[in-house]
Amino acid sequence: MMNALTVEDYIKLEDTLGATTYKPLDLVIERAEGVWVYDIEGNKYLDCLSAYSSVNQGHCHPEIVEALKKQADKLTQVSRAFRNVELPLFFKELIEFAGINCVLPMNTGAEAVETAIKLARKWAYTVKGIENGKAEIIVCENNFHGRTTTVISFSSEPAYKDNFTPLTPGFKIIPYGDIEALKNAITPNTCAFLVEPIQGEGGVVIPPEGYIKEAQKICKQNNVLLMLDEIQTGLGRTGKQFAFQHEDAVPDVLIIGKSLSGGVYPVSAVLADKSIMGVFKPGEHGSTFAGNPLACAVARAAMKVLLEENLAENSAKMGAYLLEKLQNIKNLHIKQVRGRGLFIGIVLDEPARPYCEKLQQLGILCKETRSTVIRISPPLIITKDQVDFIYERMAQVF
Numbered sequence: 001m002m003n004a005l006t007v008e009d010y011i012k013l014e015d016t017l018g019a020t021t022y023k024p025l026d027l028v029i030e031r032a033e034g035v036w037v038y039d040i041e042g043n044k045y046l047d048c049l050s051a052y053s054s055v056n057q058g059h060c061h062p063e064i065v066e067a068l069k070k071q072a073d074k075l076t077q078v079s080r081a082f083r084n085v086e087l088p089l090f091f092k093e094l095i096e097f098a099g100i101n102c103v104l105p106m107n108t109g110a111e112a113v114e115t116a117i118k119l120a121r122k123w124a125y126t127v128k129g130i131e132n133g134k135a136e137i138i139v140c141e142n143n144f145h146g147r148t149t150t151v152i153s154f155s156s157e158p159a160y161k162d163n164f165t166p167l168t169p170g171f172k173i174i175p176y177g178d179i180e181a182l183k184n185a186i187t188p189n190t191c192a193f194l195v196e197p198i199q200g201e202g203g204v205v206i207p208p209e210g211y212i213k214e215a216q217k218i219c220k221q222n223n224v225l226l227m228l229d230e231i232q233t234g235l236g237r238t239g240k241q242f243a244f245q246h247e248d249a250v251p252d253v254l255i256i257g258k259s260l261s262g263g264v265y266p267v268s269a270v271l272a273d274k275s276i277m278g279v280f281k282p283g284e285h286g287s288t289f290a291g292n293p294l295a296c297a298v299a300r301a302a303m304k305v306l307l308e309e310n311l312a313e314n315s316a317k318m319g320a321y322l323l324e325k326l327q328n329i330k331n332l333h334i335k336q337v338r339g340r341g342l343f344i345g346i347v348l349d350e351p352a353r354p355y356c357e358k359l360q361q362l363g364i365l366c367k368e369t370r371s372t373v374i375r376i377s378p379p380l381i382i383t384k385d386q387v388d389f390i391y392e393r394m395a396q397v398f
């Protein structure tokens, strides 16, 4: 029998055998349930990252896991060379859920963003009438849309793009939250504006009130597609099912992922009106695993849980409660505490990592983003007592 591995053994194995593209906190997680995760030494932590908002429904939600198991016994993958019984039902339920009438399924978030870019470009040439090769997409500084070569091409973060050149052209970067900048950046060759309603990786940056609604108006006036990346902000995270609903705005193209599967399986999707999505013809886009029946069954269960457990509403309630409590913590190093729903950022004037390490010792898992911001985004099933648990430890650390 093999001796049990220690934390140090696991860390050494991971870091010597694998590419070190992440700098994780040094705990080794073995199982999780709801808001709690457990490491191999039996320590218990309240998860305030939710796998970058991919387990909004809580870890290992029994209904989602059950859907996975049931479907896995029946049919897992057929590819879209043939039809399957789960796919159209997934489409129907997602369309009802999001209020946009056509779906293109993908697997990861970055793939869905890539899909939206291709959609916008094809629309530019075949509908808007932009001269071939000239289409431009406007994006924002400090954005995060994923890690593929094209997507990092329009990142403003040097670490994401340096030495990965040559980059994909066709993007224009403007300041986030600045409507005038958007107006001025649009040219006859602009086909789309791709933006996060709240910047997640960028540090939970909330734009001025009415920004998305105003952007929608300007896009419409100029025949430009408004493409919202709600991969992190969507599915209840900010206190509404989608962040655009805070402003009574509607995107032309909606990109979702992460909690679309409750963290059980990678599932993403692009939604758009059929009149836009219709530019894609058979053979022009695809992915072997996209829309597989296992993914569809899991996503259907994940959406059902969001709705039945009123998780967006709980996110609004618990988020407001936690935000207020955190805003009352007095500490010289806290510059700002901001948030919407259970999507909260504590902005410091110094590195956040040591705070995250201290919080880990007290049973709270969070991860710094943009080095000086602590993001707090626990699963949306969190209770008031559990919010108090977070607050007490935050207060202690500060």
Ligand SMILES: *Cc1c(COP(=O)(O)O)cnc(C)c1O
Pocket (backbone or CB within 6 Å): 052, 108, 109, 110, 111, 113, 144, 145, 146, 147, 196, 200, 201, 229, 230, 231, 232, 233, 257, 258
């Ligand atoms: C996580 C994220 C992505 C990328 O999703 P992956 O599944 O990691 O490829 C894109 N956009 C936003 C806003 C995200 O938070």
